[in-house]
Amino acid sequence: MSAPIVLALRILMALALYGFLGWAIFLLWRDIQRQGVQLAGRRVPGINLAIKQDLGQDVLKFFSQPEITLGRDPGCDIPLLGDTVSTRHAQLAYHHNQWWITDLGSTNGTYLNGMIVSMPTVITSGDEIKCGAAHLVISFATDVTATPTKGLEIAHD
Numbered sequence: 001m002s003a004p005i006v007l008a009l010r011i012l013m014a015l016a017l018y019g020f021l022g023w024a025i026f027l028l029w030r031d032i033q034r035q036g037v038q039l040a041g042r043r044v045p046g047i048n049l050a051i052k053q054d055l056g057q058d059v060l061k062f063f064s065q066p067e068i069t070l071g072r073d074p075g076c077d078i079p080l081l082g083d084t085v086s087t088r089h090a091q092l093a094y095h096h097n098q099w100w101i102t103d104l105g106s107t108n109g110t111y112l113n114g115m116i117v118s119m120p121t122v123i124t125s126g127d128e129i130k131c132g133a134a135h136l137v138i139s140f141a142t143d144v145t146a147t148p149t150k151g152l153e154i155a156h157d
Contacts, residue, residue, distance in 0.1 A: 044094045046141030053081050053134045062141065068092040070131055071104070084108050084132030092123070099123045099138075108132055 069076040071089040086106035103110040110117040111130040129136040
């Protein structure tokens with residue numbers, strides 16, 4: 001083969017390689033943009049928690065964040081009163097299109113509808129959570145029954 005033909009083939013191969021790389025990068029960029037739009041469009045459904053404590057006033061709180069911590073620590077999203085509640089007792093988290101409850105290694109355990117929570121468990125509207133002396137009743141904001149009950153103070157966080 002002559003030198004000009006080999007040079008032309010090498011240039012064509014280089015152009016084909018750069019064209020393929022450019023096409024692959026464009027497809028990856030487009031996929032990342034599409035996933036970003038999908039993630040931005042996801043909304044965490046609101047959750048109402050009716051908190052009933054032996055040592056304090058009953059409160060109804062509304063949350064629209066994906067993670068809610070319960071415990072005696074004032075930094076928790078839901079600070080609970082009582083010596084039977086651990087500093088960071090339990091966590092409510094929204095993922096896989098469902099709300100889940102997880103015990104965070106509490107001393108006295110977390111109970112869901114009277115059963116101890118030993119692993120992350122899906123919660124539904126109407127479920128009752130017990131953390132020490134505090135009782136919480138779950139209702140989702142999209143439910144018709146998610147209206148404040150008589151005698152509860154309403155707080156939004």
